[in-house]
Amino acid sequence: MEVGRVQDIASSALFSGSLPAEFVRPDTEQPGITTVKGQLLAVPVIDFKNPDEDSVIRAIDDASRNWGMFQIINHDIPNEAIAHLQAVGKAFFELPPEEKEVYAKPPDSKSVEGYGTKLQKEVDGKKGWVDHLFHIIWPPSAINFKFWPQNPPSYRAANEEYRKHLHGVVDKLFRSLSLGLGLEGHELKESAGGDKLVYLLKINYYPPCPCPDLALGVPAHTDMSTITILVPNDVQGLQAFRDGHWYNVNYIPNALVIHIGDQIEILSNGKYKSVLHRTTVKKDRVRISWPVFLEPPPEFEVGPHPKLVDQDNPPKYKTKKYGEYAYCKLNKIPQ
DSSP: OOSSSSHHHHHHHHHHTOGGGOOOOTTTTTTHHHEEEEEEOOOOEEEETOOHHHHHHHHHHHHHHHHEEEEEESSSOHHHHHHHHHHHHHHHHHHHHEEEEETTTTTTTTOOOOEEEEOSGGGGOOOOOOOEEEEEEEEEEGGGEEEEESSSHHHHHHHHHHHHHHHHHHHHHHHHHHTEEEEETTTHHHHHTTOEEEEEEEEEEEEEOOOOOTSSEEEOOOOSSSSEEEOOOOOOOEEEETTEEEEEOOOOOTTTTEEEEEHHHTTTTTOOOOEEEEEEEOOOOOOOEEEEEEETTTTOOEEEOOOOSSSSOOSSSOEEEEEHHHHHTTTTTOO
């Protein structure tokens, strides 16, 4: 069993009113010091039902080049499916500790799947104010139901329903990005894993924190995925780095937050940018988010797309197996 779940630490910390030292970020990272106050970052909002497909493609292309992040509305995932996904995830984290530990990530596992707290090598021993649950929801051959909670009983049905509606969003995003790069509509997804693309769901659970100005839920990072599709609850906490400053990202109910990840930056040979982001926490409210990371299979090699490389545009990134890339990223080893 992994010791020191943040959810348990939060109960005693809130009682004492003090934050354990390992959660206090350096001055250069503390959100109370480094966040631009009173200004929400209006990241691009894209209407997925806009009948002008060229306009949608242009908007996604522009946001991916200049922001690395955007939000999509009217995406055809029913509000009820999102609400059900959120309800069962919240219910899992409200179970007694011993019930959650049944799904704990095995200590010797090479996979991130399971219930846990520490995800990557910690810098200077500093910890994030978050617990998490990872499990793959697609493709069927990669799913390990050992990590899918059986309580609440509707957990599996809610996740499968959400996944069913997610496929159309995934395909439209990849097609739009591919066309925006001047490729054929199918080429970018094929170069990211095609039908073997892995949908890795994560639930981030950020308990109330006695000193939210000093702590971070997840410190600054880019996602190592191709694309991340994120559903937050209604507690604002996502921040993006823009023009040298950290800003709170505007929350839009039932919108999907899209992050361009490292693999799309690599495939596009730097034309699209993975977004640097982090999460903050609250003193009196629980924040929860549900990102789905779209990842190539571990043995799948990813590098700049051949059609985007020539004499004037040499490759800016190495071609390597995704599993090797992920290992280096999590262990803070240079790529």
